Amino acid sequence: MISLFDMQRVDRLLCLGAHPDDIELGAGGTLMRLIGQNPGLQIRWIVFCGADPVRAEEARSAAAIFTAGAGGVDIELHGFRDAFLPWQGDQVKQVFEAAKKSFTPDLILTHQADDRHQDHRLISQLTWNTWRDQPILEYEILKWEGDLGRPNLYVALDEQLCRRKVQQLLDTYATQRSRHWFSEDALLALLRLRGVECNARHAEAFYARKLRW
Numbered sequence: 001m002i003s004l005f006d007m008q009r010v011d012r013l014l015c016l017g018a019h020p021d022d023i024e025l026g027a028g029g030t031l032m033r034l035i036g037q038n039p040g041l042q043i044r045w046i047v048f049c050g051a052d053p054v055r056a057e058e059a060r061s062a063a064a065i066f067t068a069g070a071g072g073v074d075i076e077l078h079g080f081r082d083a084f085l086p087w088q089g090d091q092v093k094q095v096f097e098a099a100k101k102s103f104t105p106d107l108i109l110t111h112q113a114d115d116r117h118q119d120h121r122l123i124s125q126l127t128w129n130t131w132r133d134q135p136i137l138e139y140e141i142l143k144w145e146g147d148l149g150r151p152n153l154y155v156a157l158d159e160q161l162c163r164r165k166v167q168q169l170l171d172t173y174a175t176q177r178s179r180h181w182f183s184e185d186a187l188l189a190l191l192r193l194r195g196v197e198c199n200a201r202h203a204e205a206f207y208a209r210k211l212r213w
Contacts, residue, residue, distance in 0.1 A: 026139025
């Protein structure tokens with residue numbers, strides 16, 4: 001497949017997730033590949049619904065694992081109420097504005113706009129509302145709502161990296177292991193499916209609404 005997006009030119013990466021584990025589920029493999037190709041990568045990592053202390057600790061541990069080897073990492077957890085993010089929109093927008101003033105990314109990873117989870121949709125909407133001159137890739141998350149769509153940008157990943165991504169998720173997020181979709185076979189299946197779609201063995205998929213060449 002033809003690529004018009006040069007990941008090796010990414011020096012500053014902004015990762016946005018509504019909940020602990022969102023970023024890793026949607027883009028964990030891409031993150032690790034980016035760090036491998038860009039050893040000096042600077043990462044700003046923001047999670048919005050991190051009020052629960054157990055979940056917050058999981059999020060910090062996972063972020064540290066998934067960003068290992070980066071040039072610098074700033075992990076930021078906020079305590080907004082899970083599942084009620086749209087009704088806290090004014091305060092959430094303030095976090096976006098503060099991030100905009102303090103960090104200028106070369107690439108932004110955020111939720112996909114048509115996600116059926118209300119918290120995910122708000123983060124996507126505010127991403128586009130806040131940043132107008134940076135490439136934005138929207139990641140997908142496997143869950144019971146059945147909202148997987150037709151992505152248009154793929155990051156090919158080798159099998160070893162995919163298995164490492166999944167194992168790190170399972171090891172770190174003990175609170176999520178009871179969810180029927182949070183399992184090795186389900187997570188690897190999506191990576192394999194997206195790989196088939198882009199003529200690779202495995203891949204993570206994204207929505208690229210606008211890219212400039």
